[in-house]
Amino acid sequence: xxxxxxxxxxxxxxxxxxxxxxxxxxxxxxxxxxxxxxxxxxxxxxxxxxxxxxxxxxxxxxxxxxxxxxxxxxxxxxxxxxxxxxxxxxxxxxxxxxxxxxxxxxxxxxxxxxxxxxxxxxxxxxxxxxxxxxxxxxxxxxxx
Numbered sequence: 001x002x003x004x005x006x007x008x009x010x011x012x013x014x015x016x017x018x019x020x021x022x023x024x025x026x027x028x029x030x031x032x033x034x035x036x037x038x039x040x041x042x043x044x045x046x047x048x049x050x051x052x053x054x055x056x057x058x059x060x061x062x063x064x065x066x067x068x069x070x071x072x073x074x075x076x077x078x079x080x081x082x083x084x085x086x087x088x089x090x091x092x093x094x095x096x097x098x099x100x101x102x103x104x105x106x107x108x109x110x111x112x113x114x115x116x117x118x119x120x121x122x123x124x125x126x127x128x129x130x131x132x133x134x135x136x137x138x139x140x141x142x143x144x
Contacts, residue, residue, distance in 0.1 A: 004039060006049070007038070007040060007047070007083075008034070008083050009053075012136065016091055017107070017140070018091065019107075020036070020105055021034065021035070021104055021112060022034060022058070023104070024100060025098065025099060026099070032117075033113070033114065033115050037053045046080075046082040050066075058096065059095035062089070063086045063087065067084060067085040068084055069083045069084060069135070070082075072122070083122060085135060085139075
């Protein structure tokens with residue numbers, strides 16, 4: 001059984017301290033808010049897959065820093081989802097592909113609804129949110 005390996009990015013802008021979420025236009029995950037990302041292709045590493053998905057879904061973005069946040073592994077070890085924090089200098093207008101019909105820059109905890117179920121679980125997990133808040137504080141201290 002082949003593993004399904006996916007990568008997703010939560011973009012964080014240093015200028016306004018907000019996060020980018022995308023609104024899915026269609027498919028089984030349609031009408032949900034989620035991350036930039038998707039399934040890795042061939043022999044891509046999680047980072048290579050993420051970089052390709054970023055280019056496809058929002059355009060060629062200048063990422064200052066990429067920080068691994070979480071790797072979700074299903075109980076059967078068949079599905080892995082790597083979540084990264086991608087830090088950018090300023091908020092930008094993404095060049096959306098046909099997968100998405102909207103985007104929003106939001107403050108921590110002010111997540112739009114309905115969230116993709118996997119992202120919702122990640123953001124409801126106290127350990128994950130504390131880790132994300134700690135990473136954001138460190139990033140903000142280093143840049144200030």
